[in-house]
Amino acid sequence: MTALSFDRFTLDMRRGACPALSAPMMTGDGLLVRVSLVDAISPLQLAELCRLARRHGNGILDISTRGNLQIRGLTETSAPQLEAGIRALSLPLREGLAVETPPLAGMDSHELADPRPIAEAIRKGAREISGLAPKMSVVIDGGGQLRLSSLLADIRLVAVGTDAGIRWTLLLGGTEATGRVFDVLRETEAVYIVMALLKRLAALGERARGKDLATSSPSSSPSLTEGAAAPSSPFSLIALWNGFHAVGIGPAFGQATAADLIALCDEASRLGIRSVKPALDHSLFFFGAKAACEALAAFAENSGFIVSPADPRSHVAVCPGRPACQSASFVTHDVATAAAAECAGLFDGSFRLHVSGCAKGCAHPQPAALSLTGTAAGLSFIADGKAADRPFASVTFADTNAALRRIADLVRAERQGDENSAACLARLGPERLSAAVTSGRP
Numbered sequence: 248m249t250a251l252s253f254d255r256f257t258l259d260m261r262r263g264a265c266p267a268l269s270a271p272m273m274t275g276d277g278l279l280v281r282v283s284l285v286d287a288i289s290p291l292q293l294a295e296l297c298r299l300a301r302r303h304g305n306g307i308l309d310i311s312t313r314g315n316l317q318i319r320g321l322t323e324t325s326a327p328q329l330e331a332g333i334r335a336l337s338l339p340l341r342e343g344l345a346v347e348t349p350p351l352a353g354m355d356s357h358e359l360a361d362p363r364p365i366a367e368a369i370r371k372g373a374r375e376i377s378g379l380a381p382k383m384s385v386v387i388d389g390g391g392q393l394r395l396s397s398l399l400a401d402i403r404l405v406a407v408g409t410d411a412g413i414r415w416t417l418l419l420g421g422t423e424a425t426g427r428v429f430d431v432l433r434e435t436e437a438v439y440i441v442m443a444l445l446k447r448l449a450a451l452g453e454r455a456r457g458k459d460l461a462t463s464s465p466s467s468s469p470s471l472t473e474g475a476a477a478p479s480s481p482f483s484l485i486a487l488w489n490g491f492h493a494v495g496i497g498p499a500f501g502q503a504t505a506a507d508l509i510a511l512c513d514e515a516s517r518l519g520i521r522s523v524k525p526a527l528d529h530s531l532f533f534f535g536a537k538a539a540c541e542a543l544a545a546f547a548e549n550s551g552f553i554v555s556p557a558d559p560r561s562h563v564a565v566c567p568g569r570p571a572c573q574s575a576s577f578v579t580h581d582v583a584t585a586a587a588a589e590c591a592g593l594f595d596g597s598f599r600l601h602v603s604g605c606a607k608g609c610a611h612p613q614p615a616a617l618s619l620t621g622t623a624a625g626l627s628f629i630a631d632g633k634a635a636d637r638p639f640a641s642v643t644f645a646d647t648n649a650a651l652r653r654i655a656d657l658v659r660a661e662r663q664g665d666e667n668s669a670a671c672l673a674r675l676g677p678e679r680l681s682a683a684v685t686s687g688r689p
């Protein structure tokens with residue numbers, strides 16, 4: 248292993264900067280590096296990675312919305328040591344362009360097509376392209392039980408069944424619901440067209456994103472994504488076509504101590520589980536026999552992990568907040584914990600409450616039915632918008648929990664028939680919500 252010097256590292260705090268193993272980013276609790284994997288690893292390898300995080304960082308790890316591991320609390324001295332230690336584990340590390348596939352790709356009996364060969368060809372081809380935006384991402388979604396529909400992507404290929412066989416809808420920018428349909432392609436054309444688009448983006452410079460090409464889209468094809476099912480929760484036990492099962496387990500709010508993750512991985516190894524993959528929505532998928540997966544879920548639940556979509560914590564999208572992020576105005580995880588405990592009835596799976604330490608809105612870049620955004624004076628409440636959108640009410644930090652309870656009470660009282668929480672919030676609108684929030688004030 249070549250000796251590493253800190254000169255190689257980028258202390259990057261630019262908006263849009265992307266921390267990588269070799270390019271730590273400065274945060275409120277020290278340097279942060281991101282570890283992206285393109286395949287599953289063993290529980291023993293994940294446990295070893297957590298030991299490295301404990302040895303070289305502050306022992307806190309995040310699993311991001313997109314399923315990347317983030318190791319926090321590193322220093323200028325320890326970050327290169329961590330990198331050397333991780334590289335010595337010979338993990339399937341992603342280097343270069345993020346080309347993402349669903350976590351059960353190739354094992355999902357509901358999948359229309361295996362997206363992995365296309366993803367691998369694009370990863371390989373993209374190594375020859377330089378100058379892409381640091382956060383450029385390509386999603387290849389073959390359908391199935393767990394979709395990547397809600398992740399933002401510069402370029403997205405989605406498998407669709409047609410009378411003529413499987414085709415791939417290519418969308419530019421946004422989520423699957425909001426991206427612009429660019430073309431509908433055969434598998435043999437898909438890699439070629441994506442590579443051509445990536446080269447066009449590289450030629451436009453590091454600020455160019457997929458949506459920038461959407462205006463010059465050559466196709467007026469209707470969207471084939473209408474009616475796309477809402478993404479399923481990863482926190483469940485899923486049967487795979489090969490006779491094995493996958494169980495999704497997640498730390499509360501995407502963050503765990505190295506010690507808790509090591510204990511989970513040790514138990515997985517003891518149960519005979521051979522592989523684990525960090526995945527979407529802050530989850531870890533463990534793959535093994537059904538009984539082993541069920542036993543691991545029981546262990547995880549007793550250890551405080553999320554193992555079911557009924558857990559209200561799985562319906563809160565929250566950024567690291569204070570003290571991990573310098574931009575945060577409050578301890579976001581405290582507010583999220585209180586909301587999950589006290590407003591559980593609000594969380595029926597129809598929306599995710601967005602709790603954001605500042606207007607940047609890292610945890611939920613898309614609009615949410617209800618967002619709480621930290622400001623210097625307190626929290627802004629936003630209906631059907633992004634963290635930076637116009638609030639319908641603002642409260643002090645001390646009033647936050649009471650204001651949330653009032654909204655939950657209003658929704659419970661006003662819900663009509665089988666109306667879900669998101670629909671009820673939308674129907675009530677900013678004025679009724681504002682009146683509820685301010686009703687208990689002196």
Ligand code: SF4
Nearest residue numbers: 566572604605608609
């Ligand atoms: S949204 Fe949260 S994590 Fe992102 S910059 Fe703001 S406080 Fe930091």
